[in-house]
Amino acid sequence: MMATAATPALVLLPEWGTGHLMSMVESCKRVLLGGGRKFFITVLVMRPPTDEATSEVEAHVRREAASGLDIRFHRLPPVEPPADAAGVEEFIARYIQLHAPHVRDAVVGLGCPVAALVLDMFAAPMVDVARNLGVPSYVFMSSTGALLALMLHLPVLHELVTVEFDEVDGEVDVPGLPPLPPTSMPCPVVDKKSPNYTWFVQLGERYMDATGIIANTADELEPGPLAAIANGQCVPGRTAPPVYPIGPVLSLGSGNTKKDSSEPTHECIRWLDAQPPASVVFLCFGSMGWFEAPQVMEITAALERSGHRFLWVLRGPPATESGAGAPDGSEHPTDANLDELLPGGFLDRTKGRGLVWPKWAPQKDILAHPAVGGFVTHGGWNSVLESLWHGVPMAPWPLYAEQHLNAFELVADMGVAVPLKVDRKRDNFVEAAELERTVRSLMMGGGSEEGTKAREKAAEKKAVCRNAVVDGGSSHAARHRLSEALHQGAAHPKTRINAA
Template identity: 80%
Template sequence: MAASPTPTLVLVPEWGTGHLMSMLESCKRILLCGRRARSFSITLLIMRPPTAQATSEVEAHVRREAASGLDIRFHRLPAVEPPADAAGVEEFIARYIQLHAPHVREAVAGMSCPVAALVLDLFATPMVDVARDLGVPSYVFMSSTGAMLALMLHLPVLHQVVTVEFSQVDGEVVHVPGLPPIPPESMPCPVVDKKSPNYTWFLRLGHSFMDATGIIANTADELEPGALAAVADGRAVPGRPAPPVYPVGPVLSLGSSDRRKDSSEPPHECVAWLDAQPPASVVFLCFGSMGWFEAAQVVEITAALERCGHRFLWVLRGPPSSESGAGAPDGSEHPTDAKLEELLPEGFLQRTEGKGLVWPTWVPQKDILAHPAVGGFVTHAGWNSVLESLWHGLPMAPWPLYAEQHLNAFELVADMGVAVPLKVDRKRDNFVEAANLERAVKCLMGEEGRKARERAAEMRDVCRNAVNKGGSSDAALQRLSEALHHGSVLPPTM
């Protein structure tokens, strides 16, 4: 008797690395977990990204995963015309993804094996309708925080209760169940203007979350107990039970950072430089794959680093060019390699030689965060970077730039206690004055930051214990695997 075909998890990711790889790494854990019972495969539905730079990155990920030896299949969806009239980044992404819905439906219906579930990026959440029509379970993958999840679920309620802009609320704070009162300036970028299409789309996404079979979250119960409890016990959406949430994180592709001792490859030049520095003496400044600064901001950073007196490793990127995505409709304006002689004040490199290193291009961030010479992290507060920092027990000074990063920064300081505050002028395009950065770095690396360092060290153990066998995230993964095994599946087409 022929064996039954292996059920597949069909993934619909957004093309950005932080979304795509976080989702894929999480589902690979499900695949490996499933091997202990009834196995799964993974089918990745690939949309053509709207920029050449993003396309190149996606293809690099596909080549790497195709060579992994895991049961991962790739299905390229037909190209669609990007919306030309989108007013904002989030609206563009959501609309562009939604245009693929007919192709997703066709791809899923045509699978030659049972479909265990459709796993949707948060921007693809309206496709729960596609899954429902096909009789397939749907799971939203939340690549951001539990706090952002609670906010998105609660946003339709807030929309009814708060009739003015959040910046005009009484008491000057926004109340979201499970979170400390949020200052309006810490609200995520897509919701700061209720008149914008971005806000309208986030309302729709918040509604759609409630129609999913479940929610897979890249966090851990112990990292964000308040937010996750508020979702689980129904406070996020009063009167309607939310789908079950499976916090399976931190999900990280650590690469060489945990295997460096076994590697025969020479270390990256930045890592070699760190090898010569005293333990916990270096502050690391890095702002993600899309983080870059104008010349005026660079001057403020250099002044702060000279005055604070601490050793530093600073990843400084140059402004995007048209070839790297400047003006890209999806907001993916990829920085270029920095021309240090043009961006840095005259004499800065000479004055800081031996004490600081400015690096103008990509760095192996995970290897750097794992290095014992690094004592603190000035970060844009993207969730993947935050999780990498917590995995290695490093305190942070968050400098949010876009998306939900302002909420992340607030949570790191006010709720988790793993970061020191940095005064960011949101009205001036997140400008930070030299005195404020100097103060934050001194706090982060000095006695004032001791509590944040201690708390970050505790979170290191929390993160690792959560994903170890018997930990809370391992248990959530087991529950998710069981739910997928027992959920309804779409039979193969005849």
Template identity: 80%
Template sequence: MAKPALVLLPEWGSGHLMSMLESCKRVLLSGDGEAFSITLLVMRPPTAEATSEVESHVRREAASGLDIRFHRLPAADPPSDAVGVEEFIARYIALHAPHVRDAVAAMDCPVAALVLDMFASPLVDVARDLGVPSYVFMSSTGAMLALMLHLPVLHEKVAVEFEEVDGDLEIPGLAPLPPASMPCPVVDKKSPNYTWFVRLGDRFMDATGIIANTTDSLEPGPLAAIAEGRCVPGRTAPPVYPIGPVLSLGDRDRSLAPSHECVAWLDAQPPASVVFLCFGSMGWFEPTQVVEITAALERCGHRFLWVLRGPPSPVSRHPTDADLDELLPEGFLERTKGRGMVWPRWAPQKDILAHPAVGGFVTHGGWNSVLESLWHGVPMAPWPLYAEQHLNAFELVADVGVAVPLRVDRKRDNFVEAAELERAVRSLMGGGGEEEGRRAREKAAEMKAVCREAVAEGGTSHAALKRLAEALHSGASIPKK
């Protein structure tokens, strides 16, 4: 009999697609030999740039030798009247529902599960109609999962905008949450983004299970709150399988660019002496913010490697290579020569975080970047910019303890003053007796061991992976035609 298939429907962004695929590759290899096959349903992304990126991933994975197949879904016309990014993504994915149904119904082998991106959770109805299990894949934190499950409840409890609440918000499993730390898509209750997030969280409850790229050891509070039924009183949440951290480590970045000057520069620096500043695939700053960063780096005296990107082009959402002569204040590079490097293009972040010279990470706080940092025991100063990153920053400081706080002015487009960044870098890198920095460094070193133990034989995430594989095997069925 043919191996049961995991059918994946990821959102097209690399942080979603690759996180889901890498997680399901672990499931594929969880038994003796390859226990499952994988069929990835490829939606046509809404931009040519995103299409090129997806096709690059497809080509690489097709050559991996694993039992991974790719099925391109028929094109759908993107919604032209979407107001927000999250609304656009959810609506665009929903338009593919009939194509997903046709693709799964046509499969000639048992289907272990239809694995859905968090933005695709309404497609649990497709799986139910076909008689196959559905699993939502959560590429973000356990805290974000707890919030999304609880959001329909919170919506009924809180009649005003969250920022108008007097005091902190109570989210099961989390420390009392300041309204300013709520994720960007839910700060405006009048927006379609908010409406969609309430809907998405509600549909999570109808899935067979939830696969989460986290671990019990890292986020015990929110995961326990979900398992104990505190997020949605009166309803039993689907079982959550925290199998993370799932990272595509290996040597992929080096193979893409084996001789990066920025990594070579790190080779000449003392251990744990360099603060690394990098803000993800979407992160860039206006010139006024760049000036504040340069002032902070110049005054703090620490060695630094700063990935500085230019603004997106008119046809792209992604930053461009930076023109350092245009963006940096006159004389900055000369004044910091020898102890600092500004890198104006894509950087091999995984290689950099793994380098022994790196002692701290100023990051936008995207979950994949956070997991990479924790895997290598690097403490952080989170500078949230978009999506759920404000919640991530709060959790890293208040709950996990691996980061020093950085005061971000959310009303000024997440602006950070030079003095505040200087303070955070000094605390993060040590040398001044700052207690919060010392605690973050110690906790990050502890979490490095915790993350690695979780995925090793006998670890909590390894055990969750085994439970997931058993559930998938027992639930596999031939789709109804």
């Protein structure tokens, strides 16, 4: 894993989840390798705690290694996962931290100038490894600027709010955001007695110790939260590390490039080709989103009664015999058995105006298709960015992680989404009548004011996203500042790590 002394090394430590790993790798490909100043880039690969996740990571590594770009992948030695973790976020943070000595050895083994150690948002405690080696450290924020503002402010809220957040009388004050309903707080912080909450408070504290924070967003996309961080509102009395909003960083595939004529067109795209412009509502819930049978019945009723064309990616439950799922919460849905999940006659009654797709679908290409007029989504940040890039308005249906906060931001702050009433106490259940109303509004049924506003705002954000990344855009300028900071770090004498 030796590099030439003339080229500074940039060492990345992503979490293994697709949304984390690929977001960071895309930043390497499109940002850190771009322009005239180059880095020798090494991605440190942790072995995921499940075989399924391991196979997924290895597939990503093989694909990127074959891309021809100068990105090296270094597999860290395996560690024993913590057996007593009480929650997903605690498990991930502790599992990553167990790799600390291996991360140190990998950085030392480079034997060349090191520009920085770039850490996943869950790996922030590794700033200590970087500090001990005299290497700058950057946290890579694969989620929103709003979540970053909340996490930086969470140690302050911990002291100010002495009750559980769902017991707060009124809203929660997060700098840079409109008043936040307690029901929109991220899942890991809703229970203060949970180790997940404790870890989130600690992560927010450790972000302050980083050299800088790289964020997959844009200044104009989230001006409030980013300004609040820069102005010192999130952590009173302390200056936050500089934030570099370099996004949107997306792997757009054929949705942004000319399609290889030898590549067969996906069935979902062929179906969309036969639909009128902006006529189809697209329902897709990420790599881990699936529903129990009662919720599926509500969705079918809503779609049937709405009268709108739809493309619905419906997945089946994970294949976990115990029902407990993977320790890191990464249990993946299976291909759906439509005969078992859908009510009798549904496919016949909606034939011609609806397609239910029971397995993985090319979401990016679907959102790029002119027939798609709205997106019912779990609200994961990568999915949101893909939707905004193509100007598609949304109806967020949050399921886990920070998605309830994302949904609030999309509706109340950005205005690019139509609200969908989700019953958080019933495992985010949505009634058929509510989904039907939302689909009609999103697709501008009856001249909906909500749908019209969301569509107009989504078009505005499409321009914002694209303008940010071109020469002269805000994210282009942030990338330049980041590149200069990284090269300054590489030139510092302490970063010339030697194995001795």
